[in-house]
């Protein structure tokens with residue numbers, strides 16, 4: 001959990017052509033509660049609002065030919081420049097979502113959440129952004145959420161926000177909940193059960209009903225290890 005930065009509120013900026021996608025997710029459940037309580041802030045910029053084109057054009061065909069459209073530099077750069085002055089020096093990550101970026105992992109989420117205050121997510125669409133944006137904004141890093149291709153960068157950006165927000169104090173009410181989740185200690189989570197104790201003939205493991213906290217902890221550790229060995233031996 002973050003401690004030293006707890007007094008400074010993190011701020012997530014989204015540059016997107018589809019602001020509704022961002023708002024739809026952030027308007028419910030734990031993220032809505034966290035924003036309403038001021039645990040972090042969100043600003044969503046519609047790239048289309050920044051185009052100089054009379055027809056509100058934001059993309060064009062690729063030089064060299066081929067399928068798809070490419071997001072033009074001008075509206076994207078102007079959108080970024082409209083917030084650039086608000087970004088806290090040395091505490092900002094500018095992230096271009098892209099399947100061709102470095103892969104965002106649990107450790108990335110934790111490290112960024114502990115060291116960064118302002119996040120700017122560039123959400124692409126179609127073939128993605130004009131590559132010159134990476135030169136025009138030298139601090140920008142390409143970042144991927146895995147080896148697959150989605151139609152847009154909104155879901156990847158939201159997935160990253162969500163993963164990082166879990167490390168912001170009070171977003172998840174009980175810190176121990178985050179610390180017991182998969183990856184936190186290098187292993188996958190142990191199995192969870194709730195009432196009733198028997199469902200369709202399947203009983204909850206006896207140890208969980210025993211009230212012996214030592215035995216329960218030992219069982220959970222063993223189950224965690226067993227599952228990791230089976231499903232993700234690469235983590236060990």
Ligand SMILES: C[S@@+](CC[C@H](N)C(=O)[O-])C[C@H]1O[C@@H](n2cnc3c(N)ncnc32)[C@H](O)[C@@H]1O
Pocket residue numbers: 096097098099100122123124125126127128129143144145146147148149150151152153154156
């Ligand atoms: C269809 S993709 C572009 C794919 C790109 N031409 C390529 O092959 O690398 C459109 C947008 O979706 C987002 N995107 C798709 N898959 C992603 C992933 N795995 N991680 C992060 N962003 C992704 C990016 O914003 C990207 O610009």
